[in-house]
Amino acid sequence: xxxxxICLSVEDTAYAAYTTCKRKPGxxxxxxxxxxPPFIKKKRTTSKVLWSVVIALxxxxxxxxxxxxxxxxxxxxxxxxxxxxxxxxxxRVSGKKIHIPLAPTLITGLILGLLLPAKTPLWIPFIxxxxxxxxxxxxxxxxxxxxxxxxxxxxxxxMISWATDTLTQPITFYDFGSFLLNRQAxxxxxxxxxxxxxxxxxxxxxxxxx
Numbered sequence: 001x002x003x004x005x006i007c008l009s010v011e012d013t014a015y016a017a018y019t020t021c022k023r024k025p026g027x028x029x030x031x032x033x034x035x036x037p038p039f040i041k042k043k044r045t046t047s048k049v050l051w052s053v054v055i056a057l058x059x060x061x062x063x064x065x066x067x068x069x070x071x072x073x074x075x076x077x078x079x080x081x082x083x084x085x086x087x088x089x090x091x092r093v094s095g096k097k098i099h100i101p102l103a104p105t106l107i108t109g110l111i112l113g114l115l116l117p118a119k120t121p122l123w124i125p126f127i128x129x130x131x132x133x134x135x136x137x138x139x140x141x142x143x144x145x146x147x148x149x150x151x152x153x154x155x156x157x158x159m160i161s162w163a164t165d166t167l168t169q170p171i172t173f174y175d176f177g178s179f180l181l182n183r184q185a186x187x188x189x190x191x192x193x194x195x196x197x198x199x200x201x202x203x204x205x206x207x208x209x210x
Contacts, residue, residue, distance in 0.1 A: 050103035052208055056199035057110045063192035067181060068118035072188050078122045080109030082129025090138045104143055108132050111151035114189040116158070120165050128154040 064072045083105045091098045112128050132154035140146040159166045168186035178184070180194045189196060203209045 047103065049208060050107065052203065052206055054103055054106050054110075056202045057107065057114070059195035059198045059202075060114055060189055060192065061110060063181065063195040064114060064118075064188035067183065067185065067191040068188060071118040072191075074122060075116055075118060075120055075125050075188065076110060076113035078125045079113035079116075079129050080106060082126045083109040083112075083133050086130045086133035087138075090134055101143060105133075108137075108151045108154075111149075112154050115151070115155045115187060116166060117168055117186045118188060119186070124158060124162055124165055128158045131157050 061076065064076070084100050087100045087105060088098050109129060112132055113125060116125055116128070132150035135157075136148050136150040136153035137143065137146045140148075155166075168190075171182060171184055171186075171190055172178075179192075181192050182190055185191050200209070
């Protein structure tokens with residue numbers, strides 16, 4: 001019968017700890033490496049994933065700005081600016097160094113803006129951006145700790161609070177032309193379902209979704 005001796009380090013496992021153990025006097029040293037998870041790592045980082053999502057949002061954003069022109073652009077810019085300002089304000093109030101994570105802020109602002117009608121008064125998307133960051137994200141601990149998607153949570157909040165300005169009629173696609181550019185659309189995301197699918201195809205081809 002063979003005896004296997006395992007020695008565990010009592011050092012902080014926030015960093016890899018190396019422990020050398022001897023099975024018996026005069027025996028060969030056994031080295032055990034203790035490190036925190038994840039143990040299976042890939043080259044794809046969180047930053048790359050987030051920027052890939054930003055790229056996937058660009059086709060519907062371009063279609064929305066093309067169809068709705070300045071009103072659509074202002075809604076998107078208001079959402080993004082509101083999210084960025086709220087990030088800075090929360091950091092300032094909490095005593096942290098002011099840091100605005102660009103990719104997550106763009107994702108939240110663009111998704112929220114795309115879900116709103118182009119005719120929405122600009123103070124509504126501004127409030128939506130504040131709610132998305134301050135309540136749906138930072139109140140739960142910040143990026144990675146929130147239990148709800150900030151943009152979707154803010155959208156639901158706006159629909160409940162100002163239904164007249166945020167709710168729209170269902171749309172109908174009559175032909176491929178309306179699927180490519182729907183001139184009956186009211187929400188920004190409805191401008192071109194084809195461009196939304198194009199962004200989804202990008203995420204599929206880059207294996208971010210399966």
